[in-house]
Amino acid sequence: MMTYEANIPNREECQTCPLTFAYKEINLLYDIAVMLTSTTEILDSVEKAMRKLKQHGYLERCALFRKKDDADELELLNSIDLEPYQKKMATYRFGEGATGLAAKSREPIVIENIHNNINYLNKMGNISTQMVSYVAVPLLQEDEVIGVISANIGKNSPLNFDEIVRMLTIVGSLFVGALKAQQTMTKEKESLSELKTYYKEELQKDYKFENIVGRSTRMQQVFGMINTVAPTDATILIRGETGTGKELIATAVHNLSRRQNGPFIKLNCAAISETLLESELFGHEKGAFTDAREMRKGRFELADGGTLFLDEIGDITPALQVKLLRILQEQEFERVGGNKTIKTNVRLVAATNRNLEEMVRKGEFREDLFYRLNVIPINLPPLRERYEDVKLLIEHYLHRFMKEHRKTMHFTKEAMELLLDYPWPGNIRELQNTMERIVLICPDGEIQPEMLAHVLPFNYQKLYMQSEPAPTPQPAYISQPAPTPHAEVHSGGPMTKKSLQELERESILQALIDSHGIQTKAARLLGMTARQIGYKIKQYGIEI
Numbered sequence: 066m067m068t069y070e071a072n073i074p075n076r077e078e079c080q081t082c083p084l085t086f087a088y089k090e091i092n093l094l095y096d097i098a099v100m101l102t103s104t105t106e107i108l109d110s111v112e113k114a115m116r117k118l119k120q121h122g123y124l125e126r127c128a129l130f131r132k133k134d135d136a137d138e139l140e141l142l143n144s145i146d147l148e149p150y151q152k153k154m155a156t157y158r159f160g161e162g163a164t165g166l167a168a169k170s171r172e173p174i175v176i177e178n179i180h181n182n183i184n185y186l187n188k189m190g191n192i193s194t195q196m197v198s199y200v201a202v203p204l205l206q207e208d209e210v211i212g213v214i215s216a217n218i219g220k221n222s223p224l225n226f227d228e229i230v231r232m233l234t235i236v237g238s239l240f241v242g243a244l245k246a247q248q249t250m251t252k253e254k255e256s257l258s259e260l261k262t263y264y265k266e267e268l269q270k271d272y273k274f275e276n277i278v279g280r281s282t283r284m285q286q287v288f289g290m291i292n293t294v295a296p297t298d299a300t301i302l303i304r305g306e307t308g309t310g311k312e313l314i315a316t317a318v319h320n321l322s323r324r325q326n327g328p329f330i331k332l333n334c335a336a337i338s339e340t341l342l343e344s345e346l347f348g349h350e351k352g353a354f355t356d357a358r359e360m361r362k363g364r365f366e367l368a369d370g371g372t373l374f375l376d377e378i379g380d381i382t383p384a385l386q387v388k389l390l391r392i393l394q395e396q397e398f399e400r401v402g403g404n405k406t407i408k409t410n411v412r413l414v415a416a417t418n419r420n421l422e423e424m425v426r427k428g429e430f431r432e433d434l435f436y437r438l439n440v441i442p443i444n445l446p447p448l449r450e451r452y453e454d455v456k457l458l459i460e461h462y463l464h465r466f467m468k469e470h471r472k473t474m475h476f477t478k479e480a481m482e483l484l485l486d487y488p489w490p491g492n493i494r495e496l497q498n499t500m501e502r503i504v505l506i507c508p509d510g511e512i513q514p515e516m517l518a519h520v521l522p523f524n525y526q527k528l529y530m531q532s533e534p535a536p537t538p539q540p541a542y543i544s545q546p547a548p549t550p551h552a553e554v555h556s557g558g559p560m561t562k563k564s565l566q567e568l569e570r571e572s573i574l575q576a577l578i579d580s581h582g583i584q585t586k587a588a589r590l591l592g593m594t595a596r597q598i599g600y601k602i603k604q605y606g607i608e609i
């Protein structure tokens with residue numbers, strides 16, 4: 066690093082030559098700028114810069130404050146000459162003392178004599194008589210106060226107040242610029258590592274076609290359909306209750322299509338607000354709204370050349386339905402806040418567990434959009450309608466989790482019957498979670514029915530364990546003929562839709578009791594998502 070300090074005279078020495086003095090200032094600022102840009106340890110460099118300013122006799126006790134995110138309050142970011150206990154006290158509300166006043170008024174505050182000025186609060190105490198003045202300069206970014214830089218000025222400072230204010234303004238902006246650059250870098254690093262984790266998780270998911278279990282006629286029909294339509298670019302609408310494998314099937318469609326080497330991008334339309342959803346779908350231009358500091362591509366743009374999976378499509382608002390229709394018809398759109406038309410080549414796979422036809426009838430979902438989406442409908446049956454797959458899935462997940470957790474176990478006939486008779490209201494997701502819990506909780510060896518007490522909803526076991534003799538494995542269909550009353554569940558007879566729903570209601574109620582009314586906890590116990598349990602609580606009119 067170059068320094069230009071040698072042979073440069075003090076102000077007294079160069080009264081006749083103010084330019085030489087200015088050069089000295091410039092060189093000092095140059096050194097600080099180089100220091101800040103040549104490291105990633107910005108706060109260390111800030112401190113070094115403060116010491117340099119002190120060395121030159123310009124400033125003492127220099128301090129950099131930043132505005133808190135959630136309050137009009139300043140907190141100390143870095144300083145020199147302060148003890149830890151003094152640093153703790155160094156917070157100022159906007160308007161409080163000279164430092165707070167600088168933030169509030171957005172103007173530099175100069176206190177000529179700190180020893181007789183009420184605005185100098187001396188919060189940190191221990192001020193020497195050598196320090197006579199105090200200067201606090203607000204730091205602005207895009208017209209917002211983001212902090213304050215301050216310093217005490219000794220009796221012998223070679224600079225006058227104007228020069229000190231100028232010096233602090235320049236140094237403060239250098240500090241802020243460097244800190245901002247570091248912040249952006251950290252954010253980018255974080256989002257890169259999030260992306261890495263995301264892709265790692267995605268890779269770990271069992272998205273390979275051979276991992277999609279299903280020997281039932283209904284699932285065989287689904288597989289046949291996927292094989293036929295995946296290679297085309299047709300829009301697909303996957304229908305099915307929660308946890309029936311809609312996302313898994315969407316991924317299979319992508320992997321079997323000509324777009325398999327392109328991106329597979331997904332978005333759950335129910336999880337976010339309308340404004341956010343619009344910007345997630347179409348992206349936004351810089352400045353489109355308050356938080357839009359940078360341009361961001363939306364999912365339609367990111368999925369260019371690949372597949373976009375829109376889950377919970379039934380949840381989008383009428384305004385967004387119009388925009389979606391346009392993009393489906395014309396394959397073009399504009400980012401939020403922009404007027405440039407962007408072309409995209411995306412294959413859409415949508416999914417929902419809502420009754421779109423009824424929504425169309427009620428005027429809640431556009432009919433034209435419905436037909437655009439419903440080009441190829443794929444209906445995924447719930448587990449209760451494909452009883453023959455339950456055993457397969459139990460075995461599939463038992464093996465998978467045994468391998469994952471390095472355990473060896475098998476079910477007794479009775480334990481398997483208990484699982485087969487359970488209605489699996491949360492479908493495959495619930496079954497999968499239950500199997501992992503079983504593998505984790507049960508010891509190696511034989512799994513007895515009693516051991517399942519901790520993994521199946523309490524009410525189900527109560528119903529089941531009471532039944533004597535042990536029920537024979539009967540399919541728990543709603544499609545069973547001859548509905549039988551609830552009590553017959555105890556004797557192992559087929560469950561009626563009513564008894565199944567009652568069972569589900571009771572399981573949910575029990576889980577809510579077990580989790581002291583905390584829905585997310587109850588959902589976890591049942592292998593459901595918070596949204597699913599919320600929906601069921603509403604459906605069954607359960608009061609919390």
Ligand SMILES: Nc1ncnc2c1ncn2[C@@H]1O[C@H](COP(=O)(O)OP(=O)(O)OP(=O)(O)O)[C@@H](O)[C@H]1O
Pocket residue numbers: 271276277278279305306307308309310311312313314376418493494497594
């Ligand atoms: N046929 C299947 N064979 C094996 N595992 C499956 C099958 N279908 C789904 N799964 C697994 O069940 C879990 C739930 O599946 P998925 O997320 O695809 O359901 P979903 O219908 O999209 O759920 P939601 O409606 O809640 O979004 C996933 O872990 C998935 O791997």
